[in-house]
Each structure stands twice: as structure tokens, then as C-alpha cells.
Amino acid sequence: MAEKTIFKKIIDGEIPADLVYEDEQAIAFRDVNPQAPTHILIIPRKEIASIDDLTPEDEPLMGHLFLVAQKIAKQENLTDGYRTVINCGEGAGQTVFHLHVHLLGGRGLTWPPG
Numbered sequence: 001m002a003e004k005t006i007f008k009k010i011i012d013g014e015i016p017a018d019l020v021y022e023d024e025q026a027i028a029f030r031d032v033n034p035q036a037p038t039h040i041l042i043i044p045r046k047e048i049a050s051i052d053d054l055t056p057e058d059e060p061l062m063g064h065l066f067l068v069a070q071k072i073a074k075q076e077n078l079t080d081g082y083r084t085v086i087n088c089g090e091g092a093g094q095t096v097f098h099l100h101v102h103l104l105g106g107r108g109l110t111w112p113p114g
């Protein structure tokens with residue numbers, strides 16, 4: 001069997017994380033290397049490596065991840081705006097192959113991102 005990703009180990013409680021939200025479908029925790037005052041990762045409990053691996057049955061799950069992002073943005077009081085990012089593939093900077101939504105806020109965010 002393939003090696004578990006670090007995020008699967010967090011889901012399984014094998015390594016600690018600073019959890020900010022969890023439900024039946026998703027968990028969210030603070031990024032260990034934050035790029036903004038609020039930098040949270042929202043991940044599905046289901047193991048999906050990247051956007052490229054989504055199937056039609058994942059459509060509601062993906063919508064759910066963004067409703068979780070909205071909820072956490074409110075919890076974190078990101079009233080001046082926030083950004084969600086999903087890196088897909090190594091060329092886009094994806095380093096953990098368990099799909100995740102970055103939620104960034106708490107500072108001014110420029111565009112385009114690097």
C-alpha cells in the first residue's frame with residue numbers, strides 16, 4: 001500500500017495539528033508555515049490526491065469545502081477579504097498530494113500571486 005500522506009496521518013490522529021474545524025466530511029487546521037496571519041488548510045477526509053483526481057461524485061464534497069472556508073473566514077473575522085487557493089500538481093507548487101484548500105487572510109493580498 002502507498003505511504004500515507006502527512007494529511008492522512010493528521011486525519012487518522014497519528015500526528016498532531018492545530019485543528020480549527022471538523023465535521024464528517026472535512027477537517028481544517030493551521031498551516032505549519034503560514035504565509036499570512038490566518039493560513040488554514042481545509043481538507044476532505046476522503047483521500048483525493050489533487051483536483052486532477054476528482055470524479056463527478058466529488059462535486060458536492062468540493063462545494064462543501066468552500067462552505068467550510070466561508071464558515072472559518074467568519075470565525076477568524078476575515079472581514080477585509082480572504083483568498084482560497086488549491087495548488088494542483090508539482091508545477092503549481094503542490095507538495096502534499098491530498099487535496100487541500102488554502103485559506104489565507106489577515107493581511108493585504110496582492111494579485112497576481114507568484
Ligand code: AMP
Pocket residue numbers: 006017029030031032033034041086087093094095096097
Ligand atoms: P501545497 O504546497 O499546496 O501542497 O501546500 C501544502 C501545505 O501544507 C504547505 O503550506 C505546508 O506548509 C503545509 N504543511 C505541511 N505539513 C504540515 C503539517 N504537518 N501541518 C500543517 N501544515 C502542513
